Amino acid sequence: MAASTRLAGPPADRERLAAWALSRIAATAAEDAHVDAVIDIEYAARDAEPDLGGRFGAAAVSGEPANRRRGGTERLRIRGVSPLRLREGDGDEPWAALLDPARLIRGIGTVTEARREGEWVELSLTPHPLFADPADPWLPPGARGLTIRLDPATGFLRSAALHDDQGILATARVDDLNVRDARSETEAARTLARMATTLLEPALLTATVRREADPHHDLSFTPAPSARSWTITCDGRALTVTGDYVPDRTSPAAARLAELLTPARIVSHLARVSATSPGAVTATVRPLRTFPLSAWAPDSTLTCHLTVDPATGVLVRAEATEGRRTVFRHAVTALRSDE
Numbered sequence: 001m002a003a004s005t006r007l008a009g010p011p012a013d014r015e016r017l018a019a020w021a022l023s024r025i026a027a028t029a030a031e032d033a034h035v036d037a038v039i040d041i042e043y044a045a046r047d048a049e050p051d052l053g054g055r056f057g058a059a060a061v062s063g064e065p066a067n068r069r070r071g072g073t074e075r076l077r078i079r080g081v082s083p084l085r086l087r088e089g090d091g092d093e094p095w096a097a098l099l100d101p102a103r104l105i106r107g108i109g110t111v112t113e114a115r116r117e118g119e120w121v122e123l124s125l126t127p128h129p130l131f132a133d134p135a136d137p138w139l140p141p142g143a144r145g146l147t148i149r150l151d152p153a154t155g156f157l158r159s160a161a162l163h164d165d166q167g168i169l170a171t172a173r174v175d176d177l178n179v180r181d182a183r184s185e186t187e188a189a190r191t192l193a194r195m196a197t198t199l200l201e202p203a204l205l206t207a208t209v210r211r212e213a214d215p216h217h218d219l220s221f222t223p224a225p226s227a228r229s230w231t232i233t234c235d236g237r238a239l240t241v242t243g244d245y246v247p248d249r250t251s252p253a254a255a256r257l258a259e260l261l262t263p264a265r266i267v268s269h270l271a272r273v274s275a276t277s278p279g280a281v282t283a284t285v286r287p288l289r290t291f292p293l294s295a296w297a298p299d300s301t302l303t304c305h306l307t308v309d310p311a312t313g314v315l316v317r318a319e320a321t322e323g324r325r326t327v328f329r330h331a332v333t334a335l336r337s338d339e
Contacts, residue, residue: 007193010121010152018114019197021121021150022105022264026196027189028155029102030273030281032084033182035156038077038175039095045071050164052142053134087271090286094137098157098174101150105196106268106294107132107139120149120158130224130247131265131292137170138162154179187275191308192267194279198243198313199264202227205312208334209234209260213319213326214253221258222249228262230314231338247292255295260315260330263306269297270304280307280317296320302327309335 007027011020076095086100097103109128114121125139125146132141139146144163151158156177162170183189209232219234221241228243234257243262245255259266270283283304285297296318297304307317312335319329 007155007189010116014114017116017121018111018123019200021114021123022108022111022196022199023193024121024150024152024155025101026105026192026264026267028083028100029087029192029267029270030186030188031155031182032082033154034180035081035083035099036079036176036178037081037099038075039098039172040073040075040175041094041170041172042073043071043170044166044168046166046169050142050166050169052140052164084272087286088284090271090289092135092137094170095172097136097138098160098172101148101155101157102192102270103268104136104139104146104148105199106265107136107141108199111200112145117149119152121152122147122149128244130244133289134291138172143169151177154182187278188273188281191275191279191281191306192270192273194308194310194313195263195267195306195315197264198228198262200227201313203230203243203261203312203314204228204338205230205261205314206334206336206338207232207314207332209257210331210333211235211253211329212331213329214256215327216251216253218251219254219257220249220251221254222246226262230261232257252295252298256318256328256330259295260318260332263296263308263313263315266294266296266304266306269294271300276305277307279310280305282306296328312337 083100086096107127109126113124127139127141127143129141138160147161148157149159158174160172207230223242224244226242226244231240241257245258271286273281273283276282285300285302287300301322302320305319309316316332320327
């Protein structure tokens, strides 16, 4: 069953809470509010830097290393910060993810628990070993987990706690949050919300995909475990593609087919998003991010045009342009559920 993309408030049904929370976080990628806040970040004292970089490289969590080893608290007073400007700049400051939480989606492996905690929604997340950013300050691939508290009214995070094998490594808390000019129930936000739920939503599909433009022809694909898969006919060839893949063993063309099926991970790479019609958005791309990149949004010179099937969350049409030139364009010409 398709997850609800109603963003106004958490569902009473506990089973739908995790999908709703991801929807709410994804919707912030269409937000251009102005935010004032006081943010406290605390690092646990450690004898050595933690190596949390995972398979694609060693990296410690962000922050000045000597201060983090000694521990301590940093207080930041934020005035008039725009989530849109954070997306367009893609800054790696540890506090940025609290007001730009959509950047976390690409790195989520599982949501191990979702629950109501007073006025907040609390999620326990584990990183995806292949898609988590080695330089992410809150959800690097080598972390044990991340616990976040989400403000349902704004979609921003009120707290975050990063865990490694020794316990809590870093925590952040947002106080005195004041959000102006927020607009959560927009068509662009609902489309991003639907894309995000594919991260958790199982699906077994059959499709025909027409590649109308793509400079890459190799369709080699190495799957990773996923609850979503489809058997597709593409360029006269039958392929079985899962929603996750091994980035350095999968061709860019095949990765685009996987991201049509599970477009949740594209959301984290988008900057300025606007609706073009119900279920369709156009979006600029954040500045170049750490590997692995999105196959549909690999460079900030591109503009993405995405159309979502509301029943399955699949992208039924996707195009990336550079100026007036089409770089990639795929269309799903037939789609059915096999479940």
